[in-house]
Amino acid sequence: MDISFIKEYVPMYVEAAKLTICIAIEGIILSLIIGFVCSIIQYYKIPVLKKIITVYIELSRNTPLLVQLFLLYFGLPKAGIKLESVTCAIIGLTFLGGSYMAEAFRSGLESIEKIQLESGLCIGLNRWQVMRTVIFPQALSISVPALCANIIFLMKETSVFSVVALADLMYVAKDLIGLYYNTDEALMMLVASYLILLLPISIIAAVLERRLRYAGFGN
Numbered sequence: 001m002d003i004s005f006i007k008e009y010v011p012m013y014v015e016a017a018k019l020t021i022c023i024a025i026e027g028i029i030l031s032l033i034i035g036f037v038c039s040i041i042q043y044y045k046i047p048v049l050k051k052i053i054t055v056y057i058e059l060s061r062n063t064p065l066l067v068q069l070f071l072l073y074f075g076l077p078k079a080g081i082k083l084e085s086v087t088c089a090i091i092g093l094t095f096l097g098g099s100y101m102a103e104a105f106r107s108g109l110e111s112i113e114k115i116q117l118e119s120g121l122c123i124g125l126n127r128w129q130v131m132r133t134v135i136f137p138q139a140l141s142i143s144v145p146a147l148c149a150n151i152i153f154l155m156k157e158t159s160v161f162s163v164v165a166l167a168d169l170m171y172v173a174k175d176l177i178g179l180y181y182n183t184d185e186a187l188m189m190l191v192a193s194y195l196i197l198l199l200p201i202s203i204i205a206a207v208l209e210r211r212l213r214y215a216g217f218g219n
Contacts, residue, residue: 012176016167019168023166027092031098034101035101060098061103065160069160069163086166104143105139107142108138108139108140108141109135109139111139173190
């Protein structure tokens with residue numbers, strides 16, 4: 001193990017990790033927003049829109065992120081639409097993540113008894129007030145494990161961003177291996193980088209899930 005090589009190129013991994021985190025945060029936030037909107041449309045069974053959302057979810061979940069990125073980065077320019085690498089990465093991650101988040105939110109919403117919605121309407125609340133104050137808080141606590149699992153999944157999916165010429169963690173590792181053939185050192189730093197990024201999220205998710213369970217939510 002070449003320690004001097006590791007010390008020399010750790011800063012490159014740090015910069016790549018920063019880029020990975022920035023893209024992941026933007027993609028995950030947008031995914032949560034899209035997922036919430038899609039789940040509301042499914043929950044209330046809004047005509048036409050519900051069918052569109054169903055097609056989107058099936059298309060997104062049944063195509064790899066790698067294929068989606070190829071379409072965005074290499075396919076769209078054929079139609080005269082050219083996007084930057086970062087933009088393609090964010091759109092691809094959002095498109096993929098939105099469908100998974102939608103299913104997580106939907107499962108939480110559908111686990112709440114319909115009588116709670118009917119009771120809220122009976123006491124004079126409108127549908128939005130019932131959703132905001134009664135249904136969604138309970139559904140969110142139930143959806144937390146699935147949402148956290150999706151966040152970790154999307155963080156790991158950032159490893160394919162190198163195909164659109166983004167200098168992420170995987171790109172740096174492959175570049176160093178190609179230049180210097182220090183495969184063991186490059187891969188060890190890659191694994192360590194993803195562990196540093198993902199382990200805190202896993203711990204926070206486990207703590208949050210346990211606190212919600214002990215508080216009596218999600219039952």
